[in-house]
Amino acid sequence: MKSRPLVLSIVGARPQFVKLAPLAKALSRRFDHQVVHTGQHYDDNMSQVFFRQLNLPQPDYNLGVGGGTHGRMTGRMLTAIERVLIQHRPSLVLVFGDTNSTLAGALAAAKMDIPVGHIEAGMRSFVRAMPEEINRRLTDHLAELSFCSTITAMKNLRSEGITKGLVHSGDLMYELLHDLKPKIRRNRQLLSQYNVEPGKYLFLTAHRAANVDDPGNLSKLASILEMLPLPTVFPVHPRTKGRLRRARLWQGLQRQPNLRLTEPTGYLETLSLACHAQVVLTDSGGLQKEAICLGVPVLTLREETEWVETLRRGNCLVGLDVKKIMRSLRRERRVRPIPFRIRNRRPSEIIAVAISRYLGAR
Numbered sequence: 344m345k346s347r348p349l350v351l352s353i354v355g356a357r358p359q360f361v362k363l364a365p366l367a368k369a370l371s372r373r374f375d376h377q378v379v380h381t382g383q384h385y386d387d388n389m390s391q392v393f394f395r396q397l398n399l400p401q402p403d404y405n406l407g408v409g410g411g412t413h414g415r416m417t418g419r420m421l422t423a424i425e426r427v428l429i430q431h432r433p434s435l436v437l438v439f440g441d442t443n444s445t446l447a448g449a450l451a452a453a454k455m456d457i458p459v460g461h462i463e464a465g466m467r468s469f470v471r472a473m474p475e476e477i478n479r480r481l482t483d484h485l486a487e488l489s490f491c492s493t494i495t496a497m498k499n500l501r502s503e504g505i506t507k508g509l510v511h512s513g514d515l516m517y518e519l520l521h522d523l524k525p526k527i528r529r530n531r532q533l534l535s536q537y538n539v540e541p542g543k544y545l546f547l548t549a550h551r552a553a554n555v556d557d558p559g560n561l562s563k564l565a566s567i568l569e570m571l572p573l574p575t576v577f578p579v580h581p582r583t584k585g586r587l588r589r590a591r592l593w594q595g596l597q598r599q600p601n602l603r604l605t606e607p608t609g610y611l612e613t614l615s616l617a618c619h620a621q622v623v624l625t626d627s628g629g630l631q632k633e634a635i636c637l638g639v640p641v642l643t644l645r646e647e648t649e650w651v652e653t654l655r656r657g658n659c660l661v662g663l664d665v666k667k668i669m670r671s672l673r674r675e676r677r678v679r680p681i682p683f684r685i686r687n688r689r690p691s692e693i694i695a696v697a698i699s700r701y702l703g704a705r
């Protein structure tokens with residue numbers, strides 16, 4: 344029997360597990376599919392909980408490379424991924440989004456002349472200081488197949504001279520959310536756990552380096568948290584918690600009666616909490632889109648977004664500007680979700696078929 348081509352997916356951080364979930368099924372119908380987890384996210388509530396809730400195949404390898412500086416983390420990943428690639432020689436390596444795991448995976452494969460497919464290619468914030476912007480630009484220039492969630496992403500790639508291997512695939516996060524939406528909506532039990540009522544609380548997340556590593560911005564974020572006019576559920580990313588503790592801001596926030604600080608929440612809990620909130624406030628790329636998909640207005644705690652399509656549909660950029668935030672919270676906004684199918688096809692199918700064609704033509 345003819346053996347099937349081996350496709351190897353490299354993931355390491357929460358948003359990548361989410362994107363892999365709908366795709367893994369479509370890939371395993373056509374290819375031998377293996378998953379490498381770099382270990383970038385290693386706490387149970389940042390990693391394993393996603394595998395359990397989303398029925399993801401357990402990783403074939405966990406490289407255990409988490410924490411440390413960007414250079415050290417990326418370098419250790421590069422070495423460890425190369426070892427796996429030498430052993431298996433996959434027909435294609437898939438990388439997702441814009442984390443250090445993405446860049447390390449793409450670089451290790453490209454150096455070995457193994458074709459790279461980049462999921463969520465072409466996203467740009469045009470802010471060079473953002474670690475993610477560096478990761479995604481370099482990955483895009485290493486990839487042979489670029490799977491773009493949006494038309495804007497396709498245009499961004501073309502303007503950088505990347506014209507071959509572009510596929511307008513649509514968004515895997517929307518696909519997953521679309522399938523799980525009824526389950527997510529039904530789950531209201533969590534609200535009583537946090538002592539909040541549907542439509543009468545805010546849901547907030549913040550972990551971007553620009554917001555939490557810069558001491559001035561971190562203290563702005565803390566003041567915002569103290570002034571929010573409604574009960575606010577805030578699952579705190581380990582990076583954010585570490586920075587707040589170090590700046591001696593954590594204890595003060597714990598005493599705020601409106602704030603419900605909690606450990607990072609799993610996929611289903613996060614989306615249920617977002618779904619029943621009056622407004623979502625976030626600096627995450629994924630949650631901006633997910634809130635819109637759930638029909639909930641979102642205030643993005645950044646000055647720019649890669650997801651420009653969401654701006655006309657209920658997403659508003661507020662940075663860390665208290666006045667803007669308070670004003671926007673008072674204003675009612677209509678949310679128009681973005682359809683997830685492209686020409687009536689699922690993103691996961693579009694991607695799997697494009698890989699199949701590409702490998703068939705080689």
Ligand code: UD1
Pocket residue numbers: 356357358383384385386387389390409410411441442443444474475550581582628
């Ligand atoms: C990374 C991505 C970011 C993505 C985010 C999703 C990069 C450059 N950034 O940021 O694009 O939006 O993931 O969450 O790759 N930590 C733990 N436990 C964990 C994971 C992390 O304690 O399970 C700690 C790390 O040790 C580190 C800090 O949190 O001190 C930041 O983790 P890191 O993986 O470097 O980046 P993220 O902020 O999660």
